[in-house]
Structures are given as structure tokens and as C-alpha cells.
Amino acid sequence: MKRSRVPALLTLGVIAFLFAPLVVLVVNSFNASRFGGEWDGFTWGWYEKLWEADEVWESLGVTLKIALSASLASMLLGTLAACALHGFRSWLQGVHSMLVTLPLVMPDILMGMSLLALFVVTGVETGLATIWIAHVTFCLSFVTMVVLGRLQDFDFTLLDAARDLGATRAQAVRKILLPLLLPGVLAGGLLAFTLSVDDYVITFFVSGPGTTTLPLRVASMMRTSRSLPVINALSTLLIAGTFLIAALSFRLQRRA
Amino acid sequence: MRGARHRSGEWLITLPSLAWLGVFFVIPAALVVVTAFRPADLHGGVAAGWTLENIETLRDPAWLPILWRTLWLSAATTVVCVALALPVAFQMARVGPRLRQFLLLLVVVPFLSNFLIRIFAWKSLLHPEGVLTKVLVSLHLAPEDALLLNNAGAVLLVMIYTQLPFAILPLYAAAEKFDFHLLDAARDLGAGPCRAFMKVFVPGVRRGILSAVVMVFVCSLGQYVIPQFVGGASDEMLGNKIQQRVFADRNLPQASALAAALMAAVLLPMLVVAAWQRFGRKEGAA
Known part of the structure; x- marks a missing residue:
């Protein structure tokens, strides 16, 4: 037909x-x-101007520092969370699953606002550490979902086979589960990295006076028309970077 | 003995993420609700004592236009996004695996590109000196002095643009599981392509539609950056007011009252959906 x-x-x-x-x-x-x-x-003029814009590269440094450390922490927390959600069926996991899913549907402004309220009430100075905490919090759920998807495809009889062949529980986890799970964990980490580099709204709420991440810098550049074409150049580089990371992440998730 | 070890193992791997989300997600959200009932102090902080004043100011009729605008912009964004995403998800699920991966990559890249950059791209496109204005004027589709920027239309357009992948991805996930033989059967029985799409495919992916609607609507409700950059002074949404209360007025309790109202607005549709799904599952099992 x-x-x-x-x-x-x-x-x-x-x-x-x-x-x-x-x-x-x-x-x-x-x-x-x-x-x-x-x-x-x-x-090439706008790229030359971008190259000379020291404040942009400085904020890129801040962004990379936060994105790397936040994605590492959320990879660790998210992988553990996914293992718990996949391995057990109990009321605890019911609560756990709800807590992991809710941040995915919480509007950014509410997450930023509530973390700011926490830091104001507890008297914590906003800065690098508070941005890191916020980023780990919203990346955690995404990493968990990606790793959980990977775990659902994992053949758990492989672990039993390893045990039957004389491996200890720890050995089976280290030599079988972790290597097979690694692509999923890395894909989750890459997603966390891109989300962290990208985030503007939540970061805006929890950043301090001295800490300007790249999106915060772009926002302030957007307000002054003088630097507009330089943003084009910067955006081109960022889009190219996003394309590379997305393609890499696809490759990782597909390789079974 | 084994059971006890099992339990402690479960707690051991659950506790890190559970504790993290408890401290940095649940407690802060609860804190916002509590702060809504606190008076403000003069230094942008929260004073001791309790008050209903913040909540009462929400009853000011001046809020109604902002509330209305927030709702209609979110609803319109949701409807357009889902309507556009349905045929895309349909098409993606029907093509071969290689092309499908490529299409998925094409949808994901704009979604992962920096949010501000996407807004900036539209801001320069819609600018009076930008490409779109020039093209429309040269085709005589718009007057010389057309202003495409700083109006509600621009806000809606950019909201649709940024939310579209949020609709495509869950719908694609649902369409991937849809049995396309049902569609062929409908066609064999004499249904036209449009009728088969509406009567067989759309009901078949209704769960995907539901998650797309919730995702897009909820994310749109909290939007403030798009109205700030491409909207005019009269296009502000609830989020803009929250942001202004925090950073311009330095009144955290007032902002919290607004945020708590928004939180209720977000949780309500989700609870309805959760209840509906539970009810639906029971119905399906019976």
C-alpha cells in the first residue's frame, strides 16, 4: 500500500x-x-575578537571545572542509584524512584529558587561549591535514567555463570558487571557534562559574585549589543562541541 | 541471616543518592513552602516569626493577567509541540535503524545545544536588522518597519522551538513500541491515511502523548528566560516575577510564596496524571 x-x-x-x-x-x-x-x-574577525576576550576563557575554565567534577560525582551517585532501583523491589525503592524522577519534571526556576533558599537559610556563601552542589543534584537523575536503561538490557545470568565458575561476588561485579555497564555510565556522564555546561537558570540562582560560568557570561554579553557577533563565533564552537559529544554518546549507548 | 545482609546491602547502595536528594531536593522544596510564611528582613534574608502576608498578596487581582499569560503561553506551546512531534515520532519509528539513529541525533543536538545560544539565535534572526525581517520585507510579507521581536508571538515561537525536542523524545519512545501492523490493518479495512493515523496511531501512543504534554507544559510554566530576552515588557510570565522578587526586590519570602504557588501548579497536573495512570492500569487489568 x-x-x-x-x-x-x-x-x-x-x-x-x-x-x-x-x-x-x-x-x-x-x-x-x-x-x-x-x-x-x-x-575571521569575530573569532579573533573571541580569542582576545579573556573573560570568556576564564568563565569557560569555571564551567569546565564544575562540569567535570559534577559529572563525576553524579556518575558515581547515579550508577549506585540505578543499581539499587534495578536490583530491589521494596517500599524504599518506591520512595527512591519517586525522588529520582521528580527533579526531571521540576521546572529549573523552582530548583534554583529552592536551593537558593537552602543556602540563604543555612548561611552558606554562594559560589563555586554551591553551583557544584546544584549541578550534581540535577545531573544525578539523568545519569540514573541512562544507567538504568543499560541495566535493563544486561543479562544477569552472566553474573551467575561467573559465580558458578568460581568467582567471588566482588570479582563477578568487578570483572563482568562493571565493564559491561561502563558504556552506559560514560554515556550518562557525557549527558551530565553537557547539561552542566548548558545550565543557565539554576546556576543563575546559586552563583556568587565572583563565579561566572560560560552561560552566565553569554547572558551578560547578550545584554550589551557591542559583543553580539562574538557570541556567534562562541556559539559555533559550542555547537560543534555539542555535536561531537552527542555523537560520541550515541556510539557508547549503541555498542552492546 | 542472608535476608538481613540483603537489606543492609540495599540500604548501602540506596543511601548515597537518597540522602543527596533528600538534603538538596526535598528539604529545599519544603523550605520554599515554609519561607512563604516568613517575614522578610531588610538584607534580602528571612526574618524570624510567621506571617500570612506573602500569601495574601497573591490574591491581588494584578496577578491575574500574568497568571493567565503564563497558562495560555504554556498551553499553546504544549499543543503546537505535540501536534508537530506526533508525525515526526511516527516517521522516525518507521524508517530503518541507521536513518533512525541519524534522525535521533538531529533532534538531540539542538536539544543539547546551549539554551541561551538557541534564544540568542532567534533574537538575532528576529532582530529588525536580522535575516528573517529582511526576507519577509523583501517578499512584501511584512511592512518595512515590522517588529518581530519583543512581543508575545516571539515568546511563543521561541518557547515552541526550545520545547519541541521534549515532545519528540517521549513520543518517539512510544512510537518505537507501537505495532505498525495495526496501521496496515486499518488501511486494509478501508481507512484513509489520515484517519488511520488519528484513530489507530494516536490512541496507540497515548502514554507517550501524556508524558510529552506533562514535560512540555510543566517546563513551560516555569519559563522566564525566553520572555526576558525576546519578549516585551507586557509579556512577562510568573517566572519573571519570581526572578525579580529574588534579585531586584531581594524579597525571598515573597518570591517563595510565588514559587510555592508555581510548585502547586506543577504538582497538580502530575498527580492527576499519576492517578489517571493508576486507574487506567487497574481498568486494563480487569
Whole structure:
């Protein structure tokens, strides 16, 4: 029977809609025109300006520091959580599962606002540490979901086989479970990393005066029209980075 | 003996994440509700004692337009996103595995690209000197002095843009499990493609639709960055008011009262959905 072409065309349209603004952004990062309404000739100028913008690289450093440490911590916590959720059926896991899922549907502004309330009431100075805590909190649930998906595909009879062949429980976990689970954990970690690099709303609430992450920097650049084309250049680099990380993460999740 | 070890093992691996979420998710959320009943002090902190004043100010009719705007923008975003995502999810589930992976990557990349960058991209597209304005003017589709930016339409457009992947991903997950033979059967029995899509595919992925609706609607309710950057002064949402109470007025209890109201607005649809799903499962089992 002849299939309708409408869904395929609509899909193409939606993908074009998703990418058009990003393509214009990338093209304009090489455009000499300030507002990008028309093509004024090719230039590397905005990238040179970006290269000289020390404050951008400084905030990139802050962002990477937080993203790396927050994704490591959430990988550890999330993997343990996924093992617990997958391995046991009890009231405890019922509560646990609800706690892990709720942050996924909590609007960012509420999470940022409530963490700020916690830090204000307990008198904790906002800064690098409070941003790290916030990032671990929202990454944790995402890592758990990714690892849990991986665990559901895992053949647990392999562990029994290892035990039958004389491995201790610890050996079986270390030599069988961990290597097979690792791609899922890494994919979760990559997701956590991208989410942490990306986050603006929650970070805005819990950051201190001295700690400016990259999204906070971009937001302040967006308010001054002087640096607009430089954001195009920066965005192009960030989109390229996102594409690489997403492709890598896909590869990790597919390799069974 | 073995049972006891089993229990302690469960607690051991559950405790780290449970404790973390307890301290940094549950307690802060509860704190917001408590702070809503506290008076503010002059230094942007929370004073001792209790008050109903913050809650009472929510009854000010001046809130109604903001509340209404927040609701209609979120509802419109949800409807458009789900309507666009349904055929996309349908198509993605029907193509071969390689193309499917590629399409999934195409959907995920804009979703993972920096949120602010996506807003910035639209801000420069819609700018009076930007590409879109120039194109529309040259095609005589818009007047010379068209202002595409700083209005509710721009806010809605960018909200749809940023939320669309949130609708596509759960719908795709549901469509992947859908048995497409049912669709062929409907066609064999004489249904047109459109009718088969609406009467067989759409009901078949209703759980996916439900999670897409909840995801998009709930995330939209708390939105404030998009109205801030592409909206005008009269396009503010509830989130903008929370943000202003915290950072401009430095009045945490007032902000908490608003946040608590938003939290209730978020939890309510989720509870309804959870109850409905539980009821639905029982019905299905019977």
C-alpha cells in the first residue's frame, strides 16, 4: 500500500525548523556584517575578537571545572542509584524512584529558587561549591535514567555463570558487571557534562559574585549589543562541541 | 541471616543518592513552602516569626493577567509541540535503524545545544536588522518597519522551538513500541491515511502523548528566560516575577510564596496524571 508522504515532509520541515537558527548563527559567525541581515563578506574577525576576550576563557575554565567534577560525582551517585532501583523491589525503592524522577519534571526556576533558599537559610556563601552542589543534584537523575536503561538490557545470568565458575561476588561485579555497564555510565556522564555546561537558570540562582560560568557570561554579553557577533563565533564552537559529544554518546549507548 | 545482609546491602547502595536528594531536593522544596510564611528582613534574608502576608498578596487581582499569560503561553506551546512531534515520532519509528539513529541525533543536538545560544539565535534572526525581517520585507510579507521581536508571538515561537525536542523524545519512545501492523490493518479495512493515523496511531501512543504534554507544559510554566530576552515588557510570565522578587526586590519570602504557588501548579497536573495512570492500569487489568 502506498504510504503517505506527509509525515516525511513534516519531519523534514521540523528538522529544518530546529536547525535553521543554528545554521544562520554559524554562517553569521563568518559574516563581516554586524547584525547579519545581509552578507558583507567573509571574516575571521569575530573569532579573533573571541580569542582576545579573556573573560570568556576564564568563565569557560569555571564551567569546565564544575562540569567535570559534577559529572563525576553524579556518575558515581547515579550508577549506585540505578543499581539499587534495578536490583530491589521494596517500599524504599518506591520512595527512591519517586525522588529520582521528580527533579526531571521540576521546572529549573523552582530548583534554583529552592536551593537558593537552602543556602540563604543555612548561611552558606554562594559560589563555586554551591553551583557544584546544584549541578550534581540535577545531573544525578539523568545519569540514573541512562544507567538504568543499560541495566535493563544486561543479562544477569552472566553474573551467575561467573559465580558458578568460581568467582567471588566482588570479582563477578568487578570483572563482568562493571565493564559491561561502563558504556552506559560514560554515556550518562557525557549527558551530565553537557547539561552542566548548558545550565543557565539554576546556576543563575546559586552563583556568587565572583563565579561566572560560560552561560552566565553569554547572558551578560547578550545584554550589551557591542559583543553580539562574538557570541556567534562562541556559539559555533559550542555547537560543534555539542555535536561531537552527542555523537560520541550515541556510539557508547549503541555498542552492546 | 542472608535476608538481613540483603537489606543492609540495599540500604548501602540506596543511601548515597537518597540522602543527596533528600538534603538538596526535598528539604529545599519544603523550605520554599515554609519561607512563604516568613517575614522578610531588610538584607534580602528571612526574618524570624510567621506571617500570612506573602500569601495574601497573591490574591491581588494584578496577578491575574500574568497568571493567565503564563497558562495560555504554556498551553499553546504544549499543543503546537505535540501536534508537530506526533508525525515526526511516527516517521522516525518507521524508517530503518541507521536513518533512525541519524534522525535521533538531529533532534538531540539542538536539544543539547546551549539554551541561551538557541534564544540568542532567534533574537538575532528576529532582530529588525536580522535575516528573517529582511526576507519577509523583501517578499512584501511584512511592512518595512515590522517588529518581530519583543512581543508575545516571539515568546511563543521561541518557547515552541526550545520545547519541541521534549515532545519528540517521549513520543518517539512510544512510537518505537507501537505495532505498525495495526496501521496496515486499518488501511486494509478501508481507512484513509489520515484517519488511520488519528484513530489507530494516536490512541496507540497515548502514554507517550501524556508524558510529552506533562514535560512540555510543566517546563513551560516555569519559563522566564525566553520572555526576558525576546519578549516585551507586557509579556512577562510568573517566572519573571519570581526572578525579580529574588534579585531586584531581594524579597525571598515573597518570591517563595510565588514559587510555592508555581510548585502547586506543577504538582497538580502530575498527580492527576499519576492517578489517571493508576486507574487506567487497574481498568486494563480487569
